[in-house]
Amino acid sequence: MTLSRRNFIRLPMLAALVAAAPDGANAVAAAKVRIGVLKFGTVSWELDTLKQHQFDSSNGIELDVASFAGEDATNVALLAGNVDVIVTDWLWVSRMRSQGSDLTLAPYSTAVGxxxxxxxxxxxxxxxxxxxxxxxxxxxxxxxxxxxxxxxxxxxxxxxxxxxxxxxxxxxxxxxxxxxxxxxxxxxxxxxxxxxxxxxxxxxxxxxxxxxxLGASGPVSALGYVFHEKWAVEDPSGVAGLVKASAQAKDLLAKSDEEWLRLAPIVRAEGKELEKLRDRYREGIPRRPVAEEEADAAKLYRVLASIGGEKLVGSGTDMAPGTYWTGLGR
CATH class of the missing domain: 3.40.190.10 (Periplasmic binding protein-like II)
Incomplete structure (x- = not known):
């Protein structure tokens, strides 16, 4: 191909623009991830940290956060395809899989009541x-x-x-x-x-x-990032980017007291109350391999099913296979 003088001049300019981009080609081809969260939920603390420090863009994703008034609304939005990800519990995921859904979960938090x-x-x-x-x-x-x-x-x-x-x-x-x-x-x-x-x-x-x-060998994530397996297969960079960005945000929140002071207006706490929320959040950061969490969740499922019955777990007698997503092999 013959280069014209105009194209010859443009090439260095284009190279400079690519070099100046925050993540090269990834910055141009960021995977859009639509996440639905409760308007005043604790998930917003992590997502604010994630976006504040650009952990989304550095991991090749563009995070689009939609707020909802209640948990049922987020569930409906995910099932309707209006969002790609929500944060909810593993029991609901197992119940939906037992009914034929392909929902799956990546651990988000082991913090419980x-x-x-x-x-x-x-x-x-x-x-x-x-x-x-x-x-x-x-x-x-x-x-x-x-x-x-x-x-x-x-x-x-x-x-x-x-x-x-x-x-x-x-x-x-x-x-x-x-x-x-x-x-x-x-x-x-x-x-x-x-x-x-x-x-x-x-x-x-x-x-x-x-x-x-009752049999668990360690903390089990009560909540996780929940999404369709089909979406994860079709857009692996989206879910992988979200999980990695989430881990970076958690790591910062685990180490930086200053970050919690920045978040104070969102958390709506200060002083001793903010410190206690910070400490309990940190205790809830998942640190075990997914396979270990999944094995313990299966044990707890049987305990919960024996008390809550079909109203809680549906027709499934055991936790549905694939409830926990192991796509990143953690």
Whole structure:
């Protein structure tokens, strides 16, 4: 091919532009990843860190974040193809796979709820919960609630739902009632528990404690990045980029206290409360091989299915194969 003088001049300019691009060709051909999250959920902390430090673009993806009002809305958006990824729990993924779906999950967080009591409460163990008024977030089929029920029945012969006055409600309302002394104990989501810890409460028993006592060998991710296998196969750079970018954001949040100070307005906490949220978030960063988590989740599935029944897990008697995605071989 013969180069004209005009093209000869353009070539160095083009080379300079490519060299100046943040990631060469990847910056031009970034894979777009549409993720749906709860508007005020904790996932937004990690995604803000990810985008603030451009971990998305450095891993070859363009992250498009869509906010939703509730978990059901994110589920519907994923199933309808309006987003590529959401963050939800492995039980739902297994149930959907049992029904023929190709959904799968990459671990996001092992942080789980706990039963909280006031620091000066006379309640020192599960056995002493009998006859008490307990607030439970997440409803009667909440995984943490079912695991703690199973532990109470196995070790103490106590059927918590029948032996206690159980109050179901929204997490912030239950935390408020607990602080006002209207509840003897409260089982709440991990970040509400962290806020309670910063305000004079202590952990009586965590869902992770119950899981370990019931057979798990280590922390199991309660939540994961959930997506269709078909999407992961057709756009492997998208899911791989998201998982790598997420890991970099987690690594920064695990090491940098300054990053948490930057996030304070989004977290809506400061001082001791921000520190407790930071510490509990860090404890929830997945660090085990996916195969180990998957094996433990399968054990817990059987425990949960025995209590929650078909309303919780559907018709599947065991956790559906492929619930955990092993595409990156972690």
């Amino acid at each position: 706990a039963i909280m009591v006031k620091a000066d409460s006379p309640i020192d163990g599960i056995a002493e919960l009998a006859g008490k008024k307990i607030g439970v977030a997440g409803g009667p089929l909440d995984k943490s609630w079912l695991l703690i029920q199973a532990l109470a029945k196995r070790d103490h012969g106590i059927d918590l739902p029948t032996a206690n006055d159980i109050v179901f409600g929204a997490p912030p309302l239950l935390s408020e009632k607990a602080m006002q002394g209207e509840l003897d104990a409260v089982l709440n989501f991990w970040h509400f528990c962290a806020r309670l810890e910063a305000n004079g409460f202590r952990r009586l028993v965590g869902a992770n404690d119950a899981a370990n006592a």
